[in-house]
Amino acid sequence: MRVTSPGWTENDNLPLKDVPPARVTARSENVSPMPRLTKSYHIKARDFIRAGEASINIQNLLKSMDFDPRLIRRVAICGYEGEMNVVMHGGDGTLSIELDDEKLTLEISDDGPGIEDIELAMQAGYSTANDDHREMGFGAGMGLPNMKKNSDHIHIESLKNNGTVVRMLFMIPEKGETD
Amino acid sequence: MKLSEIVDALDATLLTGEDKLEKSITRCGASDLMSDVLAAVSEDCVLLTGLTTVQVIRTAMVAGVGAVVFVRKKQPPPEVVDMAREQGIPLISSPYSMFVSCGRLHACYLTGLDGKR
Numbered sequence: 001m002r003v004t005s006p007g008w009t010e011n012d013n014l015p016l017k018d019v020p021p022a023r024v025t026a027r028s029e030n031v032s033p034m035p036r037l038t039k040s041y042h043i044k045a046r047d048f049i050r051a052g053e054a055s056i057n058i059q060n061l062l063k064s065m066d067f068d069p070r071l072i073r074r075v076a077i078c079g080y081e082g083e084m085n086v087v088m089h090g091g092d093g094t095l096s097i098e099l100d101d102e103k104l105t106l107e108i109s110d111d112g113p114g115i116e117d118i119e120l121a122m123q124a125g126y127s128t129a130n131d132d133h134r135e136m137g138f139g140a141g142m143g144l145p146n147m148k149k150n151s152d153h154i155h156i157e158s159l160k161n162n163g164t165v166v167r168m169l170f171m172i173p174e175k176g177e178t179d
Numbered sequence: 180m181k182l183s184e185i186v187d188a189l190d191a192t193l194l195t196g197e198d199k200l201e202k203s204i205t206r207c208g209a210s211d212l213m214s215d216v217l218a219a220v221s222e223d224c225v226l227l228t229g230l231t232t233v234q235v236i237r238t239a240m241v242a243g244v245g246a247v248v249f250v251r252k253k254q255p256p257p258e259v260v261d262m263a264r265e266q267g268i269p270l271i272s273s274p275y276s277m278f279v280s281c282g283r284l285h286a287c288y289l290t291g292l293d294g295k296r
Contacts, residue, residue, distance in 0.1 A: 048234070051237075055237075056240055069243075077217050077242065136213075136230075136234050137214075137234055142218055145218075146217055
């Protein structure tokens, strides 16, 4: 079991006021432990300069809480790829993190055009990006495959013209446990 | 090899990271596609790229890249250098092309991101 780090404050439990709440996360039938920390970050459409800041904030937060560096790296990569997806394709969005004693949940939601064929979008190399995206070094069709590779579980909900929610789970290893 | 030796091997200019010149680097990746860098184990590697945007620095931060080399004498904008300085990521500008920069570092026994030569 993890111990709360000294850097943690009550404010870390409060979602940011100017951010709409993340969509309701589907819960399993089992009783889940109460979340220890939830935090949401706004992602602005087409803001290529600031894209990635939310993931860096989450990375720094997890570092301050003394998580396994490999776990932090996986979470940061998934968040970053998700943020780039939202900025490139999705319209405005939200990146949320929820943490309890056993797992970390990362959720990226947007109000963009949605993904028409999720199976196709999951294929490495499939991309609907344009030249502007590629000039930033993205749009190579590796975003969702990278997110799948680096998370323990990924769930995508999307409807045409009705936005996308990507939810990823990361199991938190016990101290000393290797993966 | 040390970061200072990488600067020498490339006849390069160090843009920021004077305090990291003794840092040891063994692996090297070259790409303009940041997702490819994020897909590989790139921790403490040197990344060669022709891109000079802030997203290169964010990718380096997320992936744990040890140093970034801009090829073809590219100069990143000041805000990119400032961000790298704040984050402690050394930046190097190489006068050589991507191909020649890679070849010079390969000749110095650096491996790819997967450890292969």
